[in-house]
Amino acid sequence: MARKAKKKATKSRKSKKVGKATKKATGKKTAKKRSAKKEAGNSSVPNPPAGGGAAAHVPTMQPPASGVKVRMYRHGHGDCFLLAFRGPAGRPVYVLIDCGYKPGSNVDYGLAEISTVISHIGASTGNHLDLVVVTHEHQDHVNGFGKTGSSDFDPIAMDEAWFAWTESPTDKLAIELRRRHGDQLLGLVEARNQLAAADPGAVGYIDELLSLELGVDTPAQFAAAAKEKKKDPEKSVNKQGMKLIKDKAGKERTRYILPHQEGLTIPGVDGVRVYALGPPHDADLLKDENPQGSEAFPGHGISMRASFLAAIDPSIAADNQPFYERFAMPWDEARRSEFFKRHYGDDKVAVTAAAYADECAANPEWRRIEKDWLFSAEEMALMLNKGINNTSLVLAFEFEASKKVLLFIGDAQRGNWKSWTTSKKKNDKIDLVRDLLARTVLYKVGHHGSHNATLNGATDSDYPCLAWMGQGKFTSEFTAMITAVNKWALKVKPKPWVHPLPSIKTALHDKAEGRVFQIDTSTLARPDGASVDDWNDFMGRVHIDPAGLYFDYEVHN
Numbered sequence: 001m002a003r004k005a006k007k008k009a010t011k012s013r014k015s016k017k018v019g020k021a022t023k024k025a026t027g028k029k030t031a032k033k034r035s036a037k038k039e040a041g042n043s044s045v046p047n048p049p050a051g052g053g054a055a056a057h058v059p060t061m062q063p064p065a066s067g068v069k070v071r072m073y074r075h076g077h078g079d080c081f082l083l084a085f086r087g088p089a090g091r092p093v094y095v096l097i098d099c100g101y102k103p104g105s106n107v108d109y110g111l112a113e114i115s116t117v118i119s120h121i122g123a124s125t126g127n128h129l130d131l132v133v134v135t136h137e138h139q140d141h142v143n144g145f146g147k148t149g150s151s152d153f154d155p156i157a158m159d160e161a162w163f164a165w166t167e168s169p170t171d172k173l174a175i176e177l178r179r180r181h182g183d184q185l186l187g188l189v190e191a192r193n194q195l196a197a198a199d200p201g202a203v204g205y206i207d208e209l210l211s212l213e214l215g216v217d218t219p220a221q222f223a224a225a226a227k228e229k230k231k232d233p234e235k236s237v238n239k240q241g242m243k244l245i246k247d248k249a250g251k252e253r254t255r256y257i258l259p260h261q262e263g264l265t266i267p268g269v270d271g272v273r274v275y276a277l278g279p280p281h282d283a284d285l286l287k288d289e290n291p292q293g294s295e296a297f298p299g300h301g302i303s304m305r306a307s308f309l310a311a312i313d314p315s316i317a318a319d320n321q322p323f324y325e326r327f328a329m330p331w332d333e334a335r336r337s338e339f340f341k342r343h344y345g346d347d348k349v350a351v352t353a354a355a356y357a358d359e360c361a362a363n364p365e366w367r368r369i370e371k372d373w374l375f376s377a378e379e380m381a382l383m384l385n386k387g388i389n390n391t392s393l394v395l396a397f398e399f400e401a402s403k404k405v406l407l408f409i410g411d412a413q414r415g416n417w418k419s420w421t422t423s424k425k426k427n428d429k430i431d432l433v434r435d436l437l438a439r440t441v442l443y444k445v446g447h448h449g450s451h452n453a454t455l456n457g458a459t460d461s462d463y464p465c466l467a468w469m470g471q472g473k474f475t476s477e478f479t480a481m482i483t484a485v486n487k488w489a490l491k492v493k494p495k496p497w498v499h500p501l502p503s504i505k506t507a508l509h510d511k512a513e514g515r516v517f518q519i520d521t522s523t524l525a526r527p528d529g530a531s532v533d534d535w536n537d538f539m540g541r542v543h544i545d546p547a548g549l550y551f552d553y554e555v556h557n
């Protein structure tokens with residue numbers, strides 16, 4: 001209901017803007033068509049970017065003669081990419097990578113409603129997707145899919161689906177990880193609720209992270225969603241979207257992909273090889289989230305308190321308590337003890353101003369630390385969240401003729417990046433991966449450009465990093481895509497999400513000589529000193545939708 005009401009409210013605001021854009025675009029034709037205006041009704045208004053209107057005049061998306069057209073939708077803070085390759089007898093082959101966004105990050109920032117984007121995808125593809133790839137189970141990558149029967153994707157056919165091995169119903173490690181994640185989420189929701197009771201202003205950031213994990217928008221839904229997810233993971237909102245895709249593609253054509261296992265191909269596309277580089281089939285690497293030392297771009301620091309982990313995970317509690325158990329007393333017992341009441345206060349007695357001056361007059365709650373661990377809930381939420389980011393399916397699409405590579409990494413973080421070259425099963429991957437990255441001409445920037453999803457380094461670093469990408473003759477074409485709405489991200493309370501991290505944005509901008517797309521930014525400009533020829537070649541392959549719904553970018557084979 002809330003979502004619908006919001007949609008209506010933004011509709012009128014948005015349609016004004018569309019009207020203006022339309023006038024501009026069709027200015028020349030207006031005079032000629034004026035007489036036919038009555039009959040035509042509103043059919044002369046092309047695809048409104050927001051408001052959920054039917055995409056009536058959308059042409060099907062056409063790939064270049066050889067190569068790919070990559071469409072980056074501008075639908076809020078999240079990922080939705082439509083790729084068009086040339087298929088048999090010239091038929092376009094359509095690949096969709098993710099479709100999700102953070103609620104609140106679209107229309108208020110001049111961006112399209114998700115329903116508008118999905119009907120546009122349907123119209124652009126003749127309601128037919130050859131392949132759907134889901135990188136990982138986060139709201140901002142899957143909530144566009146929705147539930148079968150009430151989904152905007154209902155009319156759209158999907159022939160094949162690719163997920164990471166972490167979604168496999170039979171992989172033992174995947175099953176164990178899901179169980180653990182379910183337990184931790186339940187504990188986190190409980191901690192969140194206790195913290196909200198103690199300090200309602202302290203949970204904003206946790207709520208954003210929980211809504212990402214659980215796929216629901218309001219805190220009142222968290223507990224039920226976490227319980228449901230634990231009991232039957234397939235019923236979570238994020239999983240329902242993934243189920244819609246699995247059902248459409250069918251069991252036979254739903255694949256759970258392990259890295260470095262086999263050469264993958266896109267059904268119906270010749271001359272393109274797909275390499276899966278991650279996620280690692282290794283629980284330790286999946287937990288390895290933050291760049292260390294020189295792997296990090298400057299400008300971000302993170303801390304982590306083990307006490308919170310101890311509080312919600314008894315199995316590690318013993319190792320993380322500040323005192324031996326025999327020196328500790330449970331809270332309930334302590335509050336009944338006269339000694340503790342006398343020296344540490346009684347929480348049944350109202351706090352008085354004197355309590356702060358006089359050492360133990362009445363209930364000086366500052367002497368008690370039993371709720372302190374709750375304030376680490378935030379860090380726990382962040383850790384869970386990053387754990388799922390690390391399950392991102394990382395794909396490198398390689399054109400056999402030109403050797404160019406497109407690198408889509410979802411939200412992969414440190415352990416995932418590192419595993420690309422250190423696969424346990426095969427240790428000969430370093431040369432292959434170094435080579436694939438060197439030939440990368442399009443990098444889908446990890447996790448909206450955050451500090452932990454693009455590794456810093458040098459060309460001779462012994463781990464994959466940004467510097468490895470776009471080397472030699474591929475430098476002049478290196479381009480990056482950032483799926484961020486910066487102003488929305490900076491409003492996340494109480495701790496803003498710095499997406500993209502300025503130092504990463506700058507590094508990308510410098511490396512790509514200005515060839516950086518960002519969802520919330522309509523303009524592209526050649527930086528001073530950048531090659532004019534390279535820039536003109538680039539802009540010749542770019543189309544910015546005048547209605548603001550997407551960027552199209554061609555990579556020629």
Ligand SMILES: [Zn+2]
Pocket residue numbers: 078079138140141411447448
């Ligand atoms: Zn994301």
